[in-house]
Amino acid sequence: MAKKKTTSKRTSTKKTTSRKKAAAPKGPPRKKTATRAKKVVTNTKVVRQIQAEASTVHQKILKKATPSMKFPIRSLANVIYKPAKGYFQMKGKKKERTLTVGTVKTFAQTLRMMAFSKELVETDDIATKREAYYVSKNWDDARFNEQPESDTVMEDVEALFGVNREQLGFIPEEKGGDVAGQLVVIDHDRETGEELRIDCTRFGSGAYSIPISVEGLRFETNAKFILAIETAGMFQRLVKHAYWRTAQCILISLGGVPTRACRRFIRRLADDKRLPVYVFVDGDPYGYSNIYRTLKVGSGNAAHMNEYFCVPQARFLGVTPDDIREYDLPTHPLKEVDIKRAKDAIKNDPFIQHHKQWEEALQKQIRLGVRVEQQALAKHGLNYVIDEYLPRKLANVKAFLP
Amino acid sequence: MTPAKKKSVRKKKATAKPTAKRKKAAPKKAAPKATRKSAPRTIATADSMARQQREISVSEFFTKNRHLLGFDSPTKALLTTIKEAVDNSLDACEEAGILPDLTVEIKLIAENRYKVIVQDNGPGIVREQIPRIFGKLLYGSKFHRLRQSRGQQGIGISAAGMYGQLTTGKPVEIESRINKRKPAQYFQLVIDTLKNEPVIKREREVEWDAAHGTRVSIELEGTYKRGKHGVEAYLRQTALANPHVDLTYQGPGEEPVHFERASKDLPEEALEIKPHPYGVEVGMLLRMMKETKSRQLKGFFQSEFSRVGPKAATSIIEGTGLQNTTSPRRVVPEKAELLVKNIRKTRIPAPPTDCLSPIGEERLLASLRQQIPGAGYYEAVTRPPSVYRGNPFQIEVGLAYGGGIAGDELTTLMRFANRVPLQYQQGACATFKAVMATNWRSYGIQQSRGALPTAPMTLMVHIASVWVPFTSESKEAVASYDEIIKEMKLALQESGRKLGRYIRRGQRERDEAKKRAYIEKYIPHIGIALQEILGLSEAQEKKVVDTLTDTLERSRKM
Ligand SMILES: Nc1ncnc2c1ncn2[C@@H]1O[C@H](COP(=O)(O)OP(=O)(O)OP(=O)(O)O)[C@@H](O)[C@H]1O
Ligand SMILES: [Mg+2]
Numbered sequence: 001m002a003k004k005k006t007t008s009k010r011t012s013t014k015k016t017t018s019r020k021k022a023a024a025p026k027g028p029p030r031k032k033t034a035t036r037a038k039k040v041v042t043n044t045k046v047v048r049q050i051q052a053e054a055s056t057v058h059q060k061i062l063k064k065a066t067p068s069m070k071f072p073i074r075s076l077a078n079v080i081y082k083p084a085k086g087y088f089q090m091k092g093k094k095k096e097r098t099l100t101v102g103t104v105k106t107f108a109q110t111l112r113m114m115a116f117s118k119e120l121v122e123t124d125d126i127a128t129k130r131e132a133y134y135v136s137k138n139w140d141d142a143r144f145n146e147q148p149e150s151d152t153v154m155e156d157v158e159a160l161f162g163v164n165r166e167q168l169g170f171i172p173e174e175k176g177g178d179v180a181g182q183l184v185v186i187d188h189d190r191e192t193g194e195e196l197r198i199d200c201t202r203f204g205s206g207a208y209s210i211p212i213s214v215e216g217l218r219f220e221t222n223a224k225f226i227l228a229i230e231t232a233g234m235f236q237r238l239v240k241h242a243y244w245r246t247a248q249c250i251l252i253s254l255g256g257v258p259t260r261a262c263r264r265f266i267r268r269l270a271d272d273k274r275l276p277v278y279v280f281v282d283g284d285p286y287g288y289s290n291i292y293r294t295l296k297v298g299s300g301n302a303a304h305m306n307e308y309f310c311v312p313q314a315r316f317l318g319v320t321p322d323d324i325r326e327y328d329l330p331t332h333p334l335k336e337v338d339i340k341r342a343k344d345a346i347k348n349d350p351f352i353q354h355h356k357q358w359e360e361a362l363q364k365q366i367r368l369g370v371r372v373e374q375q376a377l378a379k380h381g382l383n384y385v386i387d388e389y390l391p392r393k394l395a396n397v398k399a400f401l402p
Numbered sequence: 403m404t405p406a407k408k409k410s411v412r413k414k415k416a417t418a419k420p421t422a423k424r425k426k427a428a429p430k431k432a433a434p435k436a437t438r439k440s441a442p443r444t445i446a447t448a449d450s451m452a453r454q455q456r457e458i459s460v461s462e463f464f465t466k467n468r469h470l471l472g473f474d475s476p477t478k479a480l481l482t483t484i485k486e487a488v489d490n491s492l493d494a495c496e497e498a499g500i501l502p503d504l505t506v507e508i509k510l511i512a513e514n515r516y517k518v519i520v521q522d523n524g525p526g527i528v529r530e531q532i533p534r535i536f537g538k539l540l541y542g543s544k545f546h547r548l549r550q551s552r553g554q555q556g557i558g559i560s561a562a563g564m565y566g567q568l569t570t571g572k573p574v575e576i577e578s579r580i581n582k583r584k585p586a587q588y589f590q591l592v593i594d595t596l597k598n599e600p601v602i603k604r605e606r607e608v609e610w611d612a613a614h615g616t617r618v619s620i621e622l623e624g625t626y627k628r629g630k631h632g633v634e635a636y637l638r639q640t641a642l643a644n645p646h647v648d649l650t651y652q653g654p655g656e657e658p659v660h661f662e663r664a665s666k667d668l669p670e671e672a673l674e675i676k677p678h679p680y681g682v683e684v685g686m687l688l689r690m691m692k693e694t695k696s697r698q699l700k701g702f703f704q705s706e707f708s709r710v711g712p713k714a715a716t717s718i719i720e721g722t723g724l725q726n727t728t729s730p731r732r733v734v735p736e737k738a739e740l741l742v743k744n745i746r747k748t749r750i751p752a753p754p755t756d757c758l759s760p761i762g763e764e765r766l767l768a769s770l771r772q773q774i775p776g777a778g779y780y781e782a783v784t785r786p787p788s789v790y791r792g793n794p795f796q797i798e799v800g801l802a803y804g805g806g807i808a809g810d811e812l813t814t815l816m817r818f819a820n821r822v823p824l825q826y827q828q829g830a831c832a833t834f835k836a837v838m839a840t841n842w843r844s845y846g847i848q849q850s851r852g853a854l855p856t857a858p859m860t861l862m863v864h865i866a867s868v869w870v871p872f873t874s875e876s877k878e879a880v881a882s883y884d885e886i887i888k889e890m891k892l893a894l895q896e897s898g899r900k901l902g903r904y905i906r907r908g909q910r911e912r913d914e915a916k917k918r919a920y921i922e923k924y925i926p927h928i929g930i931a932l933q934e935i936l937g938l939s940e941a942q943e944k945k946v947v948d949t950l951t952d953t954l955e956r957s958r959k960m
Pocket of ligand 1: 486489490491494522524525526527535541542543544545552553554555556557558559560561616
């Protein structure tokens with residue numbers, strides 16, 4: 001379970017970068033076996049998984065056979081959507097990576113990544129994705145040339161063991177999202193362990209930043225719903241006019257496709273306080289099938305973790321294709337990528353395919369050939385969104401898209 | 403007519419008049435261009451023209467058209483002179499069944515003035531013939547017969563001598579001896595270019611070591627060039643196409659170069675054949691009918707041509723109004739034309755092809771190895787004989803690839819006709835066209851559009867024929883008959899396919915090496931990772947690396 005996460009218990013902020021040990025006299029540089037005194041083994045399960053996998057590989061090699069590892073396929077093609085569960089679930093298709101001359105480099109990199117992860121977990125340390133990439137620079141020929149390469153290998157290892165990257169000792173560096181409104185977040189001081197009460201109504205024109213790990217947080221609120229917003233611009237407008245007070249809600253800025261931490265934060269908050277979640281994004285295929293869908297049911301890429309990083313109670317407030325005429329909004333023509341994205345979603349996205357309403361919405365958008373931004377509402381006056389649009393929408397929550 | 407047009411016409415007329423007047427007034431002073439325009443003012447009459455009509459001496463004609471013979475630039479003139487002498491020496495030796503030993507020497511006399519000396523161990527030339535051979539154009543032994551030889555026109559050596567005479571005023575010097583019993587003869591000859599007759603300047607007997615042979619010296623104006631189109635390159639190619647020749651070359655102020663004989667076998671003797679009717683033209687037919695000993699037309703066709711039997715002869719004559727028994731001498735040109743037309747319609751078997759003497763695959767390979775040492779791969783292909791316009795011919799291709807030969811450059815194409823290297827007009831040559839029309843990419847060789855293949859390769863294409871169709875008398879490029887191009891392409895494709903196999907084999911070896919290096923790079927990391935995860939000992943780690951290296955190297959999968 002996600003609650004077992006190691007990073008929440010970390011006590012130091014030590015970095016793992018470039019801890020270059022003296023290189024062995026011959027062969028590629030290596031680390032000496034980690035024999036650090038402060039050995040706080042916190043996640044024995046992941047370590048055991050790593051050891052088991054390595055051991056299988058080892059045995060195969062000794063038998064003069066070519067070892068292989070089976071990775072779940074990380075794509076939309078390998079997920080199913082069951083509304084009862086509320087998220088994309090992995091179908092279990094796997095690709096077998098057999099050690100051949102062609103795969104030997106990736107194979108070696110994967111194993112070294114696993115060894116690095118084991119060391120992180122055993123020493124209760126962490127590394128960001130970027131730091132992990134830099135650490136690989138000590139691996140001589142097995143180093144990664146670009147970070148996307150190391151990210152991919154890391155995600156493969158995650159999926160292989162069905163864990164979250166934090167459990168492997170890796171943390172993301174993206175920001176989690178911003179929060180303002182009727183919410184008190186209860187956190188702890190890192191040094192003293194003292195309880196910290198963070199009142200999200202008291203950030204003025206600013207906001208509370210969702211931390212990378214949200215598992216230890218507790219919440220107090222009397223809000224009636226959570227409003228998740230795509231753009232920082234719209235979030236600012238609503239914060240400035242303290243819309244959260246007017247509507248008695250919590251405002252959360254997603255900043256594009258929400259990070260895992262942001263999704264997890266919303267999920268925990270909504271579960272804990274039984275709050276409905278309404279999503280307000282640009283009216284384009286990216287807003288629908290990437291931002292909203294990922295928030296609600298997760299992604300195809302990290303499907304093994306969707307269970308924790310989804311918000312099944314999310315409902316779609318707007319901007320819908322119907323809003324364009326309804327509210328007489330100015331539009332932009334759809335770009336070729338938008339049309340392709342919409343068509344792909346209709347064809348391949350199990351979530352869209354499951355909900356006829358969504359399929360129709362995307363079809364309609366393709367037909368109209370236009371997209372609309374959240375901030376287009378300003379055409380009718382800067383505060384039209386607060387005075388007219390949101391109240392009218394919220395008056396009929398039943399009409400929200402699923 | 404519109405008014406505008408009328409106007410323009412009037413204008414033209416107006417401007418034309420004064421010009422005419424001016425010319426009349428001062429015809430002698432006019433500029434050269436104007437003179438040319440106004441020259442025919444003196445009206446010719448049949449009488450006046452008759453006074454100017456006279457025989458044009460061939461030597462005079464060629465003085466004016468020296469480019470036709472390959473003497474159009476000082477560099478080419480020097481090379482052509484050597485070429486004509488060498489060709490003759492080799493022809494003579496082979497005809498006499500002698501393994502040729504040749505020396506070629508170029509002496510610097512003054513700036514842009516050289517003396518070319520070519521000596522052979524051939525049969526020699528009888529004393530009475532020497533003046534005409536070297537002092538009369540269109541005199542030779544090879545024109546009237548169909549037989550594979552280097553020379554064919556009877557112009558070569560006398561044209562070279564004439565060029566020397568024209569540029570330096572010096573006579574040609576010849577020494578020749580036909581056997582031990584006769585002394586060697588020395589001649590100094592010039593050509594009377596008007597009469598096309600030799601003039602003997604000096605003649606005497608001289609001492610000779612060798613029992614037989616000929617030595618020709620020609621002094622001429624020229625430019626000596628080294629490199630790709632130089633004399634040495636030419637002689638090297640000569641040695642390449644003539645493995646049976648031993649050749650020593652001494653350039654001006656240079657160390658002597660020795661091209662050693664690569665094969666002791668003389669080429670198969672080339673047999674003389676009669677012309678095949680399919681190659682005959684009206685003029686040639688008329689001449690043959692005049693010269694023949696046959697008294698009846700039917701007999702004439704059967705005896706003067708190859709592959710014509712009684713049936714074919716009858717069919718040729720049928721419908722022309724001539725009889726089988728008509729005397730060939732009596733056939734008028736109009737009827738000869740009908741005969742040629744009939745020939746084209748008659749089915750006549752292809753001419754015999756045993757008259758050809760190709761270099762041969764084995765000898766060509768030996769020669770390539772000797773003259774282009776250090777290549778990674780050698781290939782030689784000799785095609786079976788074929789026929790164009792009644793003339794038998796045979797194509798050979800040789801190639802040397804890779805190894806020490808520089809890469810990334812265009813292929814060096816060496817062209818040969820009856821074993822003679824062709825140095826000029828590559829672009830106009832059938833060999834070049836055939837190389838270009840071959841799809842080298844399918845053999846793993848790069849080729850840009852409109853260029854020779856890019857590869858560390860020397861390619862030689864040889865055509866052997868009783869009559870090589872050159873594009874001009876200077877014998878620089880082979881004419882592009884479809885049949886010839888087709889045969890050349892087939893030979894190139896065959897050798898290309900074999901070369902492709904070799905290249906792919908090399909590619910496989912390089913892949914293997916790459917694979918090995920790749921394995922060696924990454925397997926240690928698998929050892930390290932397993933050591934770190936499982937806490938293996940050093941020995942255990944080494945075992946992992948060794949076993950896995952072994953396993954992967956044995957696997958073929960990439
Ligand atoms: N070195 C030589 N030894 C013996 N005979 C020779 C030698 N050089 C020339 N001849 C004879 O002289 C003749 C004339 O030579 P020439 O080079 O003028 O004409 P060709 O070789 O017959 O034809 P082409 O004009 O094509 O060279 C030859 O046909 C040959 O019979
Ligand atoms: Mg000749």
